[in-house]
Amino acid sequence: xxxxxxxxxxxxxxxxxxxxxxxxxxxxxxxxxxxxxxxxxxxxxxxxxxxxxxxxxxxxxxxxxxxxxxxxxxxxxxxxxxxxxxxxxxxxxxxxxxxxxxxxxxxxxxxxxxxxxxxxxxxxxxxxxxxxxxxxxxxxxxxxxxxxxxxxxxxxxxxxxxxxxxxxxxxxxxxxxxxxxxxxxxxxxxxxxxxxxxxxxxxxxxxxxxxxxxxxxxxxxxxxxxxxxxxxxxxxxxxxxxxxxxxxxxxxxxxxxxxxxxxxxxxxxxxxxxxxxxxx
Ligand SMILES: NC(=O)c1ccc[n+]([C@@H]2O[C@H](COP(=O)([O-])OP(=O)(O)OC[C@H]3O[C@@H](n4cnc5c(N)ncnc54)[C@H](OP(=O)(O)O)[C@@H]3O)[C@@H](O)[C@H]2O)c1
Numbered sequence: 001x002x003x004x005x006x007x008x009x010x011x012x013x014x015x016x017x018x019x020x021x022x023x024x025x026x027x028x029x030x031x032x033x034x035x036x037x038x039x040x041x042x043x044x045x046x047x048x049x050x051x052x053x054x055x056x057x058x059x060x061x062x063x064x065x066x067x068x069x070x071x072x073x074x075x076x077x078x079x080x081x082x083x084x085x086x087x088x089x090x091x092x093x094x095x096x097x098x099x100x101x102x103x104x105x106x107x108x109x110x111x112x113x114x115x116x117x118x119x120x121x122x123x124x125x126x127x128x129x130x131x132x133x134x135x136x137x138x139x140x141x142x143x144x145x146x147x148x149x150x151x152x153x154x155x156x157x158x159x160x161x162x163x164x165x166x167x168x169x170x171x172x173x174x175x176x177x178x179x180x181x182x183x184x185x186x187x188x189x190x191x192x193x194x195x196x197x198x199x200x201x202x203x204x205x206x207x208x209x210x211x212x213x214x215x216x217x218x219x220x221x222x223x224x225x226x227x228x229x230x231x232x233x234x235x236x237x238x239x240x241x242x243x244x245x246x247x248x249x250x251x252x253x254x255x256x257x258x259x260x261x262x263x264x265x266x267x268x269x270x271x272x273x274x275x276x277x278x279x280x
Contacts, residue, residue: 007057035079076126105245151184175232180206183268
């Protein structure tokens with residue numbers, strides 16, 4: 001099978017490039033094909049002629065999206081439409097990466113794949129609108145919603161916490177947003193398996209279990225053997241441009257329907273910390 005990955009230089013893209021063995025994989029960065037350029041995308045897809053395309057490219061700066069909505073929609077919604085259009089042209093299947101931020105966070109039990117979208121940020125709106133357009137254009141596309149991504153290949157929450165904890169006796173972390181951390185490596189493995197199972201429709205893929213950012217930070221600091229105090233804080237005291245959902249736990253029931261189960265986030269964090277130590 002031939003596979004083309006848009007966003008191959010990102011956190012997830014790099015994990016996909018490492019994990020996707022046994023197939024012929026082409027990884028594209030924005031300098032290879034800017035997904036805002038429909039013609040360039042078409043050429044890249046026709047040249048690589050894939051059976052599957054994974055669209056992991058996105059403008060992922062959630063706060064940046066608030067101040068640059070035109071860029072956010074151009075990349076995350078219109079870019080996705082360009083990739084889906086090119087995929088249709090060569091008969092390729094598509095995995096589109098979406099986000100827990102398509103939900104408003106008002107639920108108190110895990111979001112199912114068919115729960116109503118109600119994004120509260122520009123980034124969430126770009127992803128929600130892309131999902132709707134892609135489902136119209138390509139009813140058999142696979143939309144993988146994930147959340148709180150972390151990994152070895154880029155800026156992520158555990159990396160930020162470890163850098164802060166190394167230099168400060170105490171750090172404040174928000175304790176009123178609950179979600180599911182997701183290790184890029186585990187997500188990449190699940191995406192490969194979903195493609196092999198010919199998955200379509202919306203699938204939630206996160207590590208198992210949930211926590212607040214504060215609980216996540218506490219375990220990161222303890223797991224790394226640091227003595228920094230982690231203090232719970234409220235979002236109100238750490239105001240940021242984009243609204244974040246208070247609760248965005250994603251239900252894995254559809255993933256389980258494909259016979260797939262994700263490791264717990266505790267296990268994933270442990271493996272991340274071990275890997276980090278090996279490479280430092
Ligand atoms: N990070 C999270 O917590 C999180 C949570 C939920 C969902 N997601 C989604 O998961 C996917 C992967 O996220 P990530 O964290 O791995 O992203 P990332 O590390 O920020 O990487 C973004 C990737 O997108 C590429 N890109 C950006 N603008 C582009 C453009 N105009 N044309 C082509 N490529 C472009 C970048 O390429 P260059 O570096 O070459 O410019 C890079 O490879 C994204 O769809 C994201 O929205 C992420």
